[in-house]
Amino acid sequence: MINVIASEWLKLRSLRSTYYVLACTLSALVITGAAALSISRYFDTRGLSGEIVGTGLRFSADIPPVLFGMLGVLAISGEYGTGMIRLTLTTVRRRWMALLAKATVVAAVAAVGGQVVAFATYLTAQAVVSGxxxxxxxxxxxxxxxxxxxxxxxxxxxxIGLALATILRSTPGALVALVALPLLPAVIERFLPAPWNDWVASLTLPALTRQLAGVPDAGGFGPFTATAILAGYVVFSLFAAALVINRRDV
Known part of the structure; x- marks a missing residue:
């Protein structure tokens, strides 16, 4: 398994798209800085009577999930496009092992990259707020x-991005699904009574991440429930992708 993970790591870092995606995460800093600057100017003219900046992460909270989801999509969709997936699945006899190795690599890169972006975003917001x-x-x-x-x-x-690309075997299709799926809770919650609407709206990745941290008024779930839902997303996505990749010819 370690050799398979090492192979997938080599593949991921050899893709130019990996570096393009990571570079695009810098847009979170720009958006957060602009929002923090606007709020700071409001504070300078009217005092503490409006919105506060806080950590600043919420201003660009939708960007990292989409971009790192794209990283997961591109980690396998390119292999389907070129046909290299056949070589991968021939070399690694157990298809679920190849999928798990890819998931381990993209999750590790996204976790580290997301953490770096989060700290950079926080520091950007605090620098703009300036005391x-x-x-x-x-x-x-x-x-x-x-x-x-x-x-x-x-x-x-x-x-999730990796699983979508595995199931759909299409880069455009997986990217569209990656962008469309997070919008579903926002649409559905409009038609539901309380407290169901709050619970559905709390199912998005940005909301669950803030609930995981115990941020006040972040959503309808506590840290434990948010953790369980996030884990459920991972398990369900990988299970569905494993079923498809095991039963389908490539």
């Missing part, structure tokens, strides 16, 4: 937890 009482110190309750939880959310997104 105003609208930021958040890492010593405050839930602030450090919110930053640390970002890596977990990115890892889950990468595994």
């Amino acid at each position: 105003r009482p609208i930021g958040a110190s890492l010593s405050e309750p839930a602030a450090l937890a919110e930053v640390l939880a970002a890596g977990a959310g990115s890892a889950v997104a990468a595994v």
Whole structure:
């Protein structure tokens, strides 16, 4: 298994798309900085009577899941496109092992990358706030937890992207599904009464990541439930992908 993981790591870091995706995560810093600057200017003119910046992660919370989900998609969809997946599955007789190795690699890269982006985003927000009482110190309750939880959310997104590409065998199809699926809770919750609407809206990856950290008013679930749901996303995605890859010719 270690050799298979090493092979998948070599494949992932040899893809130019990996570096393009990682570079695009810098957009989170730009968006957060712009939002923090706008709120800081409002504070300078009207005082503490509006929105606060806090950690700043919520301003760009939708970006890392999409980008690291794309990383998961591109980790396997290219092999389907070129036909190299046949060589992979011929070399690794147990197809589920190849899938698990890919999931391990993309999850690890996304977790580290997501964590780096989270800390960079936090530092960007605090630099823009520049001592105003609208930021958040890492010593405050839930602030450090919110930053640390970002890596977990990115890892889950990468595994989901990998599973979608495995099931659909299409880069465009998997990318469309990756963007469309997170929108479903926001659409469904509009037609549900309370508290069901709050629970459905709490099922998105950004919301679950903040609930995992115990951020107040982040959603309808506590840290334990949010952790269980995130784990469920990973297990269900990999199980569905494993069923497909084992039963389908490539």
